[in-house]
Amino acid sequence: MESHSRERISIDLQGLKGLLLDRSQALGMSPSTLVRTALVQALGVPADPESEVSGNPQHKQVSAKTRLCLRMTREDIQTILAAAKQAGLSPGSYVAELVAGAPWLVSGASKAEQLAALTGSNAHLADLSRNIHALTRLLTLSNVPKALVYRDMLDTLDGDVRRHLAQAAALLADLRPRGTSALTSRHLSR
Structure with a gap:
């Protein structure tokens, strides 16, 4: 048993x-x-608050998890259960991730959707890198008319890079060790 x-x-x-x-x-x-x-x-x-009342060492078991009971409406419970199921998490893990400010939960996009967006952004940055290399080569050869083709790319370069960094930062935040809350992260960054 x-x-x-x-x-x-x-x-x-x-x-x-x-x-x-x-x-x-x-x-x-x-x-x-x-x-x-x-x-x-x-x-x-x-x-002894750290042991079972029975005092039987067989019943002592160290657990990293503790029960938290919340009183809320049935509708709120159903919302949490449905959202946890959609995220592929237990209700407790889902609430803990929300409290920690996990970007993939707060944004409403799934982890898979965010990873796909980041993969697309990586590909776009790789294209930008190749285009900048080609532009540098054309300017080194003093071929200004062909270099002007890349002007539009340069006009949006700053925004493209910033968007990519924001996506990468949001996903990397999910990789922080469990138990590090968003509040703790904010205090550490000060």
Whole structure:
């Protein structure tokens, strides 16, 4: 049988739910934490916030993930679930990426679409590079009439390069290590 990191039991509160919710809110803790605290006291086991109440080392398991419960409307939940599915992420990972400001989620474009756009931009920059090399060769040979053909390309060169760099920066931001929030990134860049 598979070992679980959490032990669960269902208890019929027999009308005590309202009192439990009121008391836990007054104490600023979740109902589950309040019940666990009461059980620790009732069972006479030492309270160790880092371990399971049972004290059984087999049940201790280090986990990088923690549960976060959010109260929201059904419509908001459905929106998050649908968006997470479309992005190919779990709902938790989707929300974490949004909070981190992942450009591919914030922009609405899929990662594949952004990669395709960047690939196209790379090809365009490669063309620009070849054209600049050809222009340099023509100017070295003092062939001004043929060099004038490249004038329009030079007029838009700055914008083309800036657009490419913006696309590349957005995709590279997705490669930052997990757990580095957009907020942390902004503070580091100051």
